[in-house]
Amino acid sequence: MIENSMKNILEDLSNLIIETHDIKINKQLAKILSIDKEKLIEIAKRILKNSNSRLVHEIAIDLGIDGFKIIQLYELFNSEGKAYHIGIESYFPREESKIPSLAAITYQANWAEREIMELLGIEFEGHPDKRHLFLPYEWPNETEAGLEEAKKIGFNVFPKPEPPNILPIGPYHPALLEGVFLRLKVDGETIIDADLKPGFNHRGIMKLGEERSYWRNLYLFERVCGICSADHTNAYVLAVENLFNIEPPDRAKYIRTLGIELERIASHLLWLGVAADLIGFKTFFMWCWKEREKAIDLLERLSGNRVTKGIARFGGAKRDLGKEEIEKMIEKLKDIEKSVKNLLDIAYNNSILRKRTEDIGILDFQNAIEYGAVGPVARASNWKIDVRHDCPFDAYSQEYTTWDVIVDNGKDVWARVIVRIKEIFVSIDICNQCLNALKNIKGEIVTSEKIELRKGEGIGKVEAPRGELIYYLMSNGEPIPYAVRIRTPSYRNNAIVPFILKGYRISDAPIIYGSVDPCMSCTDRVQIIDIKSGEKKIISLNDLIKRR
Amino acid sequence: MIIEIIYFISLIIFNIFLSFIFLFLFRKINAKFQGRKGLLLIVPKDLRKTIGSTKIMQQFYDILKLFYKQTIIPKNSHKKIFIISPIISFILSIIIIPFLYFPIINDAQQKFLFIPFDLLIITYAIILIHIFWNIGAYASASPWAYIGIERSEKLNFFAQISFISSIFSIAILSNSLSLKEIVIKQDIPYILLNPFSAISFILFILVNFNLKPFDVSEIEVEIVSGPFTEYSGKLLGLIELTKTILFYINSILFINIFLKSGEFFSSIINLFLLLIFAGIFVIILSIINNIFPSYRIDQALKIYPILVIIFSSLSLMLSFIYKIFFG
Numbered sequence: 001m002i003e004n005s006m007k008n009i010l011e012d013l014s015n016l017i018i019e020t021h022d023i024k025i026n027k028q029l030a031k032i033l034s035i036d037k038e039k040l041i042e043i044a045k046r047i048l049k050n051s052n053s054r055l056v057h058e059i060a061i062d063l064g065i066d067g068f069k070i071i072q073l074y075e076l077f078n079s080e081g082k083a084y085h086i087g088i089e090s091y092f093p094r095e096e097s098k099i100p101s102l103a104a105i106t107y108q109a110n111w112a113e114r115e116i117m118e119l120l121g122i123e124f125e126g127h128p129d130k131r132h133l134f135l136p137y138e139w140p141n142e143t144e145a146g147l148e149e150a151k152k153i154g155f156n157v158f159p160k161p162e163p164p165n166i167l168p169i170g171p172y173h174p175a176l177l178e179g180v181f182l183r184l185k186v187d188g189e190t191i192i193d194a195d196l197k198p199g200f201n202h203r204g205i206m207k208l209g210e211e212r213s214y215w216r217n218l219y220l221f222e223r224v225c226g227i228c229s230a231d232h233t234n235a236y237v238l239a240v241e242n243l244f245n246i247e248p249p250d251r252a253k254y255i256r257t258l259g260i261e262l263e264r265i266a267s268h269l270l271w272l273g274v275a276a277d278l279i280g281f282k283t284f285f286m287w288c289w290k291e292r293e294k295a296i297d298l299l300e301r302l303s304g305n306r307v308t309k310g311i312a313r314f315g316g317a318k319r320d321l322g323k324e325e326i327e328k329m330i331e332k333l334k335d336i337e338k339s340v341k342n343l344l345d346i347a348y349n350n351s352i353l354r355k356r357t358e359d360i361g362i363l364d365f366q367n368a369i370e371y372g373a374v375g376p377v378a379r380a381s382n383w384k385i386d387v388r389h390d391c392p393f394d395a396y397s398q399e400y401t402t403w404d405v406i407v408d409n410g411k412d413v414w415a416r417v418i419v420r421i422k423e424i425f426v427s428i429d430i431c432n433q434c435l436n437a438l439k440n441i442k443g444e445i446v447t448s449e450k451i452e453l454r455k456g457e458g459i460g461k462v463e464a465p466r467g468e469l470i471y472y473l474m475s476n477g478e479p480i481p482y483a484v485r486i487r488t489p490s491y492r493n494n495a496i497v498p499f500i501l502k503g504y505r506i507s508d509a510p511i512i513y514g515s516v517d518p519c520m521s522c523t524d525r526v527q528i529i530d531i532k533s534g535e536k537k538i539i540s541l542n543d544l545i546k547r548r
Numbered sequence: 549m550i551i552e553i554i555y556f557i558s559l560i561i562f563n564i565f566l567s568f569i570f571l572f573l574f575r576k577i578n579a580k581f582q583g584r585k586g587l588l589l590i591v592p593k594d595l596r597k598t599i600g601s602t603k604i605m606q607q608f609y610d611i612l613k614l615f616y617k618q619t620i621i622p623k624n625s626h627k628k629i630f631i632i633s634p635i636i637s638f639i640l641s642i643i644i645i646p647f648l649y650f651p652i653i654n655d656a657q658q659k660f661l662f663i664p665f666d667l668l669i670i671t672y673a674i675i676l677i678h679i680f681w682n683i684g685a686y687a688s689a690s691p692w693a694y695i696g697i698e699r700s701e702k703l704n705f706f707a708q709i710s711f712i713s714s715i716f717s718i719a720i721l722s723n724s725l726s727l728k729e730i731v732i733k734q735d736i737p738y739i740l741l742n743p744f745s746a747i748s749f750i751l752f753i754l755v756n757f758n759l760k761p762f763d764v765s766e767i768e769v770e771i772v773s774g775p776f777t778e779y780s781g782k783l784l785g786l787i788e789l790t791k792t793i794l795f796y797i798n799s800i801l802f803i804n805i806f807l808k809s810g811e812f813f814s815s816i817i818n819l820f821l822l823l824i825f826a827g828i829f830v831i832i833l834s835i836i837n838n839i840f841p842s843y844r845i846d847q848a849l850k851i852y853p854i855l856v857i858i859f860s861s862l863s864l865m866l867s868f869i870y871k872i873f874f875g
Contacts, residue, residue: 174768276841277769278769279769279841279842280760281760281841282578282582283839286582286583286584287583290583350840350841352842352843352847353841355843355844355847356842356843356844505844505845506771507767507844507845507846
């Protein structure tokens with residue numbers, strides 16, 4: 001089925017393609033089509049014309065004197081809901097670093113292209129919003145920052161000095177515990193317009209990843225996000241395994257899956273608590289976090305750590321589980337299931353909680369596809385999209401575990417609450433299946449195959465608690481990756497926030513923004529480069545001490 | 549004369565001390581309800597060297613800390629009003645204290661309590677405190693404060709109706725506007741005779757102290773801290789102190805009016821009874837605060853007026869019925 005649709009598209013585009021090659025994504029092969037940069041938009045239009053297609057990410061790589069390479073990765077779904085991938089790549093020299101913008105066709109490329117413009121200096125012609133994504137809007141001056149151009153197009157740029165009907169939320173605000181700047185234009189209590197500005201927490205992790213060996217990166221990417229660290233290492237390890245063609249043993253796959261699912265339980269309970277706090281329900285917040293502690297205890301039993309778990313290793317897992325531990329974990333999971341049922345009862349029966357979350361922050365099915373929602377936000381808009389189901393990895397495919405994707409037709413914040421609570425039960429079910437399987441399966445937890453370095457590309461894709469998480473790796477045969485690109489779920493969901501805020505009240509703003517489970521540490525993981533001089537500077541610790 | 553002044557000063561200081569203990573109780577119950585430990589009444593032995601043997605006065609230190617901090621006055625604000633309003637509110641809250649009825653009364657306090665309309669003074673002082681806070685906030689020129697004031701005034705309009713009708717239905721019931729007379733005349737506690745009046749009083753307290761589900765005017769996740777967003781340092785300390793005292797005053801006033809001020813037995817036990825009843829009242833408020841999330845402002849403005857109209861009219865009607873049939 002997949003092959004047929006792929007063939008159709010390839011035939012359709014055959015006269016435009018220069019050459020094709022494959023990249024391994026989880027257990028599939030994605031076709032990458034090399035084309036001329038002038039034809040990027042034409043092909044993008046043809047692919048996005050399919051009703052069930054979406055842009056996964058737009059990646060640009062600096063190839064030194066060879067110029068730049070740009071990859072647009074698309075995902076298409078067949079009638080069974082399984083995904084297959086098509087990528088378009090194009091090379092162009094440094095001198096002609098102007099290419100047509102994909103964001104003019106689809107909003108899904110908006111943030112990705114703004115990031116590329118900022119970091120690599122590639123200019124996207126026809127991009128609707130050329131403002132900085134991570135740097136301050138007006139840096140170094142309005143012309144260079146693209147503010148004047150944005151004004152001409154009529155894009156909403158907030159003037160300075162700010163009129164009193166603009167409410168600044170952040171970077172420091174009691175509702176947002178993370179550094180992000182959300183500006184609301186209000187009429188009385190109603191929000192007319194909103195603007196989200198990330199970029200207060202740069203750590204340069206992608207650049208750091210290009211300067212360390214594959215092994216050292218394992219510890220680095222664990223630190224992208226504290227809440228879903230197992231997902232990040234897992235996605236990175238999958239990318240490396242896909243790049244060098246290694247297959248982990250079954251026992252390791254179950255252990256990794258167990259780590260990811262336990263983390264999902266902990267993350268969703270954490271979110272549930274924060275969401276309750278955002279509507280002023282401090283008691284529920286405390287109760288949720290108390291239950292979350294149990295899930296964290298299980299993770300500690302599994303990996304030995306509470307935050308940076310380090311479960312996945314290249315071709316396997318770090319630590320094995322004994323029979324006694326498995327029994328104890330099954331018992332504790334029952335305990336968690338019972339208490340989550342209690343929380344669900346409270347949430348269902350508390351009339352104020354429902355009143356505060358129903359019919360606000362509505363995201364239609366069509367808009368969810370158009371703006372590029374991922375994870376529970378997309379699933380609450382009745383879009384059945386889940387990496388675990390569409391493009392299975394580790395022990396998620398049918399031969400290992402059986403489970404269902406949770407979707408809800410509500411489209412509002414309440415639907416997102418329900419989807420997440422139900423997903424906790426699914427996760428508990430998967431954990432139980434994994435633990436029972438671990439009782440029976442014997443064998444090594446790390447493969448005996450050795451990593452043979454080679455040139456190529458690999459993509460790792462996992463379903464993190466917040467949605468689809470992607471790691472792209474490019475190797476030139478050396479023990480250090482040539483390029484690392486990370487597309488986190490919050491990166492996509494944060495971009496949707498201004499659309500789902502419009503028309504609602506100021507009181508709803510925190511819970512609507514909270515409903516996408518924003519994680520700024522995921523979104524701000526990029527390095528700032530001096531655009532004016534075009535150089536990047538590495539500042540040593542000693543320099544910093546001197547400056548102070 | 550000097551003795552009287554010393555008496556009043558010590559009375560006020562003692563009451564402020566008690567108000568901190570009431571807030572400690574409120575925070576402790578909140579913590580217990582949420583599954584936390586909260587402030588420690590008795591600190592474990594190994595920690596005593598570093599944090600002291602009890603945390604019962606933590607609320608006091610929290611406020612004291614603010615008096616050592618820099619007071620920032622916004623550039624666009626109307627400075628005089630911005631500074632004076634919290635000071636007037638604080639003075640008003642201090643003025644109310646001697647009017648409260650305690651089972652052990654000094655002769656000096658008797659003079660205050662023999663003002664035949666002291667209940668009116670208390671009522672208007674409590675309402676004025678809030679008005680002055682909002683005037684000061686309006687002078688601060690902050691968008692968050694504007695939204696906070698708008699919400700606070702909308703809700704307080706109904707809260708004050710609730711408060712006044714509650715007080716007046718009791719005044720009708722006891723045929724007096726003097727707090728002392730109301731306490732003495734209570735053969736049966738008024739909470740049993742007119743429970744609707746008590747509910748109206750609680751409805752007022754929920755809005756006045758921003759307790760859930762009606763804490764919309766100061767809810768921090770939405771509008772930072774509403775009217776008080778721009779206040780800092782000593783002025784914020786003064787506001788927090790006023791809030792603490794006002795919370796205590798309202799709890800004591802509730803017991804004075806509705807539970808005979810605890811005067812059921814001989815006089816020494818009565819003082820303890822008063823404080824125990826007031827403590828129970830604080831616990832009830834704390835539980836209400838913990839079992840609800842907060843309403844959105846439009847939802848609060850739909851539900852709160854209906855509650856106020858129902859309970860305040862019922863309480864007034866009940867008082868009139870008693871008045872007509874039982875004299």
